[in-house]
Amino acid sequence: MLRLGVQVSISGGLSKAVERAEILGCNTIQIFSRNPRSFKRVLRTEEEIEEFREKRRQAKIYPLFIHAVYTLNLASPDARFYRLSIRDFIRDLKDAQHLGSEFVVTHIGSFKGSSREKGIKRVIRALENILSKMPSSLNLLLENTSGSGHWLGGDFKEIAYIINSLGKSEKIGVCLDTCHAFSAGYNLREAKGLRELLGEIDDYIGLNKLKLIHLNDSQDELGSYKDRHFHIGEGYIGEEGFRRIINHPQLKNLPFILETPKKKEEDDFRNLEKVRRLYKNL
Numbered sequence: 001m002l003r004l005g006v007q008v009s010i011s012g013g014l015s016k017a018v019e020r021a022e023i024l025g026c027n028t029i030q031i032f033s034r035n036p037r038s039f040k041r042v043l044r045t046e047e048e049i050e051e052f053r054e055k056r057r058q059a060k061i062y063p064l065f066i067h068a069v070y071t072l073n074l075a076s077p078d079a080r081f082y083r084l085s086i087r088d089f090i091r092d093l094k095d096a097q098h099l100g101s102e103f104v105v106t107h108i109g110s111f112k113g114s115s116r117e118k119g120i121k122r123v124i125r126a127l128e129n130i131l132s133k134m135p136s137s138l139n140l141l142l143e144n145t146s147g148s149g150h151w152l153g154g155d156f157k158e159i160a161y162i163i164n165s166l167g168k169s170e171k172i173g174v175c176l177d178t179c180h181a182f183s184a185g186y187n188l189r190e191a192k193g194l195r196e197l198l199g200e201i202d203d204y205i206g207l208n209k210l211k212l213i214h215l216n217d218s219q220d221e222l223g224s225y226k227d228r229h230f231h232i233g234e235g236y237i238g239e240e241g242f243r244r245i246i247n248h249p250q251l252k253n254l255p256f257i258l259e260t261p262k263k264k265e266e267d268d269f270r271n272l273e274k275v276r277r278l279y280k281n282l
């Protein structure tokens with residue numbers, strides 16, 4: 001069965017996110033549990049949380065992915081900010097557990113002017129700390145990036161190195177963002193590129209660790225290192241590329257979440273329809 005959803009807004013309250021998902025016909029969703037560009041924490045009432053959990057149960061939305069906020073950086077070379085990032089990340093995980101989420105998705109971080117090696121060391125240390133305090137019901141997914149500038153995680157071998165340094169943790173997995181992978185140089189437009197990417201994930205991490213696909217087309221060419229998501233089939237990955245990804249035997253049973261542009265009301269409907277049409281339509 002196709003598990004398909006979008007990133008939905010929580011504006012107006014958490015329960016609104018479920019209502020939006022139901023209108024769109026989604027059976028899985030991703031949300032930010034608070035403003036992704038702010039440091040502000042939110043205090044929610046037990047009623048609000050219970051209402052959200054109940055609505056979600058009724059709407060049969062599974063899994064619930066919570067995307068970590070953009071303000072934290074687990075690779076920061078600034079000691080004070082690094083500590084604050086770990087502290088807030090752990091608090092956000094507790095909140096995610098409270099909301100009943102199964103997965104938290106995060107970018108790996110930026111080494112910002114220090115060296116890549118040092119950045120990777122800091123991320124590993126941060127993740128060790130975070131995993132030791134992970135609520136048992138939650139899993140953490142590391143998302144690949146477009147690999148621009150000082151961002152870590154554009155290369156799956158780098159993600160593999162981080163994950164494999166954490167020992168045998170069941171609590172950590174991977175999210176594949178198709179737009180980011182394409183901008184980082186994995187040619188998902190072609191069958192060969194998809195095969196090579198999945199081979200790399202399998203060889204270095206294990207495909208069983210791949211738990212989520214962020215389905216986004218790319219507004220930029222292969223290897224552009226840019227991060228500009230686009231409507232499914234209308235960018236450089238293209239319709240054939242997505243047909244292959246969505247129907248791939250090792251991917252088709254994973255949840256797909258769209259993070260495509262929402263300029264107009266109908267954009268989400270159009271992108272979701274496109275995926276449904278491509279699914280099984282080989």
Ligand SMILES: [Zn+2]
Nearest residue numbers: 143177214259
């Ligand atoms: Zn993404």
